[in-house]
Amino acid sequence: MQFIDLAAQQKRIRERIETGFRKILDHGQYILGPEIREIEEKLAAYAGVPHAVSVASGTDALLMPLMAENTGPGDAVFVPTFTFIASAGAVALTGATPVFVDIDPETFNIDPAKLEVTIQKTFAAKKLTPKGIMPVDLFGQPADYESIQAIAGKYKLFVLEDAAQSFGASRNGRKAGALAKVAGTSFFPAKPLGGYGDGGMIFTDDKAVHEELLSIRVHGQGADKYTNVRVGINGRMDSLQAAVLLAKMEIFPEEIGLRQEVAGRYDRLLAGSVTIPKILPGNISAWAQYSVLHPRRDAVIARLREAGIPTAIYYPIPLHMQQAFAQLGYKRGDFPVAERIAGEIFSLPMHPYLEAQAQERIAEVITGSR
Numbered sequence: 615m616q617f618i619d620l621a622a623q624q625k626r627i628r629e630r631i632e633t634g635f636r637k638i639l640d641h642g643q644y645i646l647g648p649e650i651r652e653i654e655e656k657l658a659a660y661a662g663v664p665h666a667v668s669v670a671s672g673t674d675a676l677l678m679p680l681m682a683e684n685t686g687p688g689d690a691v692f693v694p695t696f697t698f699i700a701s702a703g704a705v706a707l708t709g710a711t712p713v714f715v716d717i718d719p720e721t722f723n724i725d726p727a728k729l730e731v732t733i734q735k736t737f738a739a740k741k742l743t744p745k746g747i748m749p750v751d752l753f754g755q756p757a758d759y760e761s762i763q764a765i766a767g768k769y770k771l772f773v774l775e776d777a778a779q780s781f782g783a784s785r786n787g788r789k790a791g792a793l794a795k796v797a798g799t800s801f802f803p804a805k806p807l808g809g810y811g812d813g814g815m816i817f818t819d820d821k822a823v824h825e826e827l828l829s830i831r832v833h834g835q836g837a838d839k840y841t842n843v844r845v846g847i848n849g850r851m852d853s854l855q856a857a858v859l860l861a862k863m864e865i866f867p868e869e870i871g872l873r874q875e876v877a878g879r880y881d882r883l884l885a886g887s888v889t890i891p892k893i894l895p896g897n898i899s900a901w902a903q904y905s906v907l908h909p910r911r912d913a914v915i916a917r918l919r920e921a922g923i924p925t926a927i928y929y930p931i932p933l934h935m936q937q938a939f940a941q942l943g944y945k946r947g948d949f950p951v952a953e954r955i956a957g958e959i960f961s962l963p964m965h966p967y968l969e970a971q972a973q974e975r976i977a978e979v980i981t982g983s984r
């Protein structure tokens with residue numbers, strides 16, 4: 615059994631991918647070829663935002679909007695402590711300080727009440743200038759943007775949505791990528807919309823931000839390539855990746871539907887044996903991961919491993935306890951919810967092609983009936 619079955623998916627779209635590759639080999643525009651414009655337009659329309667900028671990775675999709683906001687040394691950006699390192703890493707790369715916030719125990723997303731307290735404390739300490747909030751749509755479920763936007767408005771902070779895991783999700787009818795002024799997603803192969811390599815996309819409804827991002831993506835270019843108006847990066851996505859994504863987009867909406875079925879089946883099979891994921895009313899998750907809690911996680915994982923069933927732990931160490939952020943001075947006990955969840959959580963195989971039979975077997979091992 616596989617944790618994510620990319621081969622089953624490839625069978626459905628292999629021909630389209632090969633046709634796409636062949637076109638690129640013929641026209642030779644490997645950088646910023648016509649496929650780039652095409653995937654940007656397609657995904658902007660899907661997300662329901664006017665502008666999309668394809669980039670080299672999900673990390674760049676977070677770093678570049680921070681650069682566009684002139685985030686830098688002395689600034690504070692509020693980030694949940696329970697996420698992938700890249701969320702806070704992008705903040706630190708600008709020279710700004712990631713200020714961690716504990717999570718909601720049921721959704722694992724940033725806790726808005728704790729966010730506001732942390733913002734107030736940061737203002738009061740007068741060491742850093744609160745500048746922005748980066749909510750993360752963890753495991754594919756959008757964060758509580760109504761509460762977050764209200765707080766952002768009150769304290770005049772920007773909101774940058776880390777939609778790396780949530781492309782395809784929605785909240786109250788609005789798609790992930792459209793839940794903040796700027797959002798970044800990732801096409802790492804294991805994400806809901808994954809390429810065959812690294813890639814990412816930035817979404818925004820702000821024309822000025824869009825133009826800045828286009829400049830930052832090519833070394834801060836101005837009117838032409840060798841007129842540089844700011845310091846940027848090489849943040850471009852390859853035409854070849856765009857061709858893969860264009861093929862995958864043909865079946866992506868259907869796959870998001872299949873993921874709902876797989877998650878629903880897990881819910882029914884596992885309720886009562888583990889703490890199943892809680893999806894808030896109004897939210898549709900992209901189900902990047904199906905993550906459950908169990909107080910004796912390691913024993914359950916060991917049983918699954920013996921049965922040939924792969925699992926993963928996202929995330930064993932909250933970011934405030936990572937060595938990379940040791941200089942920030944956090945300690946164990948600072949974020950009790952994230953620390954408890956990190957000790958109990960694990961993720962089960964999840965992809966659109968997971969069969970009912972396989973899920974039943976997984977459930978049998980977990981419930982211990984076999």
Ligand SMILES: *Cc1c(COP(=O)(O)O)cnc(C)c1O
Nearest residue numbers: 671672673698700701778800802
């Ligand atoms: C994957 C991921 C990223 C980074 O994306 P890459 O494409 O790997 O650079 C950022 N944030 C979160 C929450 C992620 O899961």
